[in-house]
Amino acid sequence: MLEADKGPGATLDGSGLRVAIVQARFNAGVTNGLRDACLGELAALGVQSENIAHHTVPGALEVPLALRWLAHRGEYDALIALGCVIRGETYHFELVANESSAGITRVGLDLDIPIANAILTTENLPQATVRQIEKGRDAARVAVEMALLKHRLK
Numbered sequence: 001m002l003e004a005d006k007g008p009g010a011t012l013d014g015s016g017l018r019v020a021i022v023q024a025r026f027n028a029g030v031t032n033g034l035r036d037a038c039l040g041e042l043a044a045l046g047v048q049s050e051n052i053a054h055h056t057v058p059g060a061l062e063v064p065l066a067l068r069w070l071a072h073r074g075e076y077d078a079l080i081a082l083g084c085v086i087r088g089e090t091y092h093f094e095l096v097a098n099e100s101s102a103g104i105t106r107v108g109l110d111l112d113i114p115i116a117n118a119i120l121t122t123e124n125l126p127q128a129t130v131r132q133i134e135k136g137r138d139a140a141r142v143a144v145e146m147a148l149l150k151h152r153l154k
């Protein structure tokens with residue numbers, strides 16, 4: 001009998017989950033907004049505050065390594081990456097945006113752990129500012145949904 005996938009509209013119950021957040025401090029005005037929105041949504045989904053770890057790193061390029069360290073602990077059901085990369089005048093934007101994203105994906109696949117990537121990559125600060133709340137909330141929902149899916153499938 002095919003088990004119907006309830007899809008994203010299903011009620012997500014994160015009450016038994018353990019989640020860790022890695023936040024880049026670069027563009028902290030935005031990443032703090034991402035953090036606050038993410039924490040609020042995790043609470044709304046039932047994730048208990050004592051089951052949420054939060055760590056900061058200097059910038060988006062340092063996020064993958066911190067995620068790897070946390071994944072190796074084997075203590076978390078999902079990880080969340082928060083950051084904000086804003087284009088400047090040089091190629092550095094592409095390097096930071098692309099390498100941080102590729103590193104995050106690699107950690108998730110190599111260490112078999114769901115990682116919600118909410119590292120914003122925008123052309124300017126206004127684009128990031130208007131997206132911080134939605135993207136922070138989305139990251140929380142993705143982390144909870146994928147952690148629950150992993151428990152169902154593995």
Ligand SMILES: Nc1c(NC[C@H](O)[C@H](O)[C@H](O)CO)[nH]c(=O)[nH]c1=O
Binds near residue numbers: 062083
């Ligand atoms: N320009 C941005 C950076 N740059 C810093 C790098 O992430 C890294 O910390 C540095 O290259 C040392 O390894 N980081 C961001 O998160 N956002 C940016 O816009």
Ligand SMILES: CC(=O)[C@@H](O)COP(=O)(O)O
Binds near residue numbers: 086088089
């Ligand atoms: C994304 C960045 O690294 C950015 O802050 C760098 O700005 P610039 O390219 O003008 O040095």
